[in-house]
Amino acid sequence: MAINAPQRPTLPSLRSRLLIAAAVWLLGTTLSAGYLVPSFIKSYLVEQEQQQLYLYLDELTALTEVNHSGKLLTPSALSNPRFQQPYSGLYWTMTNHETELRSRSLWDTRITGNAKKGYRGPDKQSLLVVERQFRLPEADEPIKLVIAANQDRLLETLQKLTHSLWLILALLAGGTLLLIWLQITWSLLPLKGLRNKLKQVRDGELSELTGTYPAEIRPVVDDLNALLFHYQELLERARHHAGNLSHALKTPIAVLNNDVANLSMDDRRKLSPSLQQLQQHIDYHLGRARMAGAANILAAKTAPSPRVDAISMAMDKVYAHRGVVLVNELDSDLMVAVEKRDLDELIGNVIENGYKWAHGLIRVHHHDVDTQTLCITVEDDGPGIADDDYENVLKRGVRLDETTPGTGLGLNIVNELAHSYRGKLTLSRSALGGVKAELQLPKPRQ
Numbered sequence: 001m002a003i004n005a006p007q008r009p010t011l012p013s014l015r016s017r018l019l020i021a022a023a024v025w026l027l028g029t030t031l032s033a034g035y036l037v038p039s040f041i042k043s044y045l046v047e048q049e050q051q052q053l054y055l056y057l058d059e060l061t062a063l064t065e066v067n068h069s070g071k072l073l074t075p076s077a078l079s080n081p082r083f084q085q086p087y088s089g090l091y092w093t094m095t096n097h098e099t100e101l102r103s104r105s106l107w108d109t110r111i112t113g114n115a116k117k118g119y120r121g122p123d124k125q126s127l128l129v130v131e132r133q134f135r136l137p138e139a140d141e142p143i144k145l146v147i148a149a150n151q152d153r154l155l156e157t158l159q160k161l162t163h164s165l166w167l168i169l170a171l172l173a174g175g176t177l178l179l180i181w182l183q184i185t186w187s188l189l190p191l192k193g194l195r196n197k198l199k200q201v202r203d204g205e206l207s208e209l210t211g212t213y214p215a216e217i218r219p220v221v222d223d224l225n226a227l228l229f230h231y232q233e234l235l236e237r238a239r240h241h242a243g244n245l246s247h248a249l250k251t252p253i254a255v256l257n258n259d260v261a262n263l264s265m266d267d268r269r270k271l272s273p274s275l276q277q278l279q280q281h282i283d284y285h286l287g288r289a290r291m292a293g294a295a296n297i298l299a300a301k302t303a304p305s306p307r308v309d310a311i312s313m314a315m316d317k318v319y320a321h322r323g324v325v326l327v328n329e330l331d332s333d334l335m336v337a338v339e340k341r342d343l344d345e346l347i348g349n350v351i352e353n354g355y356k357w358a359h360g361l362i363r364v365h366h367h368d369v370d371t372q373t374l375c376i377t378v379e380d381d382g383p384g385i386a387d388d389d390y391e392n393v394l395k396r397g398v399r400l401d402e403t404t405p406g407t408g409l410g411l412n413i414v415n416e417l418a419h420s421y422r423g424k425l426t427l428s429r430s431a432l433g434g435v436k437a438e439l440q441l442p443k444p445r446q
Contacts, residue, residue, distance in 0.1 A: 072099040089150030097141040300339040305330035319355040329365040337442040357382035382434035390427040
């Protein structure tokens with residue numbers, strides 16, 4: 001059963017990052033405009049209204065009179081007839097220590113409130129107020145003049161304007177964001193094409209990246225093509241060297257085999273195994289060279305569970321006298337990005353070591369290391385090895401028990417082969433008592 005491991009965090013795509021940045025910028029500018037523009041308009045409208053009220057205040061000041069007793073006299077009608085219409089929305093008051101005069105428009109009400117809390121007039125109208133104090137030669141006390149105007153209509157107009165402004169800003173932000181999305185999508189099309197070409201290279205359909213790309217991407221494409229060409233050249237050169245080596249060694253080995261056949265029985269028993277091992281190593285490394293140069297190596301994909309079953313059936317026959325049982329817990333649909341023969345070599349060596357040393361049980365299971373890597377674990381209930389020897393047994397030619405048949409190359413080959421697939425082999429103590437071999441291998445790319 002797979003054990004879910006913590007996944008490495010992934011960064012958002014370029015498209016998402018650009019869209020998020022654009023959305024944040026648009027949101028900031030839209031909110032700023034939505035709050036600042038109505039504030040500026042309100043300040044402007046209030047300032048214009050106050051300037052008109054100050055004109056009325058100057059007019060009222062010029063018309064203010066007192067009698068010989070120092071009492072205020074009702075001024076003659078102002079130029080705006082609204083001061084004569086009850087509750088018209090334009091009002092004035094004039095007060096001194098003993099007299100208060102009001103415009104006809106106030107009728108039987110007064111202007112209430114203060115500058116901090118706001119002024120109110122008839123029918124709880126919200127008022128914009130300007131005031132002035134001055135003295136007349138005929139009066140001993142200062143005279144206070146107040147001009148007020150209903151600003152409810154101004155606030156209603158401002159509210160309608162604000163709603164319309166928010167609607168315009170929202171449409172403008174949405175349209176701008178759509179335009180940016182189209183621009184980003186169009187700009188990233190070459191990267192999408194490059195991704196498809198890379199997938200074709202990975203699947204073995206192409207040997208190099210083709211097509212026309214923008215100037216910013218072209219150097220990357222050229223470098224990737226140069227790297228692919230160099231990689232293919234190295235593989236082809238390795239295949240040629242392996243073939244030349246095969247032909248160069250074939251004749252000497254054949255001569256040695258013929259010479260050994262003419263020796264005595266004891267000498268043949270001593271020399272034949274070494275010659276056979278030499279032939280096996282040459283065949284194996286030549287096979288590895290051929291597999292490394294395969295055209296579709298980048299598209300390799302194999303299910304490990306059936307391979308474990310096949311290897312187990314073969315090992316059950318070879319080591320039938322030991323009575324070892326292998327428990328395969330791998331999921332049948334599990335896949336790794338490893339060529340089939342390489343996977344047999346990787347798992348086969350590890351399982352064979354288990355059959356050699358296990359008392360009776362080998363367990364094969366897996367877990368996810370991250371979204372791109374899988375770990376296949378093979379552990380047995382054998383005697384195990386010392387902690388200091390876990391690193392040593394991975395070295396070339398190292399054998400901890402010389403009485404057991406082998407070359408000391410198996411685990412070293414597994415480690416090197418896993419490394420060629422950007423994986424690794426790790427040995428540690430198993431909970432069963434023996435060795436736990438953890439083989440990390442890449443998952444097929446989706």
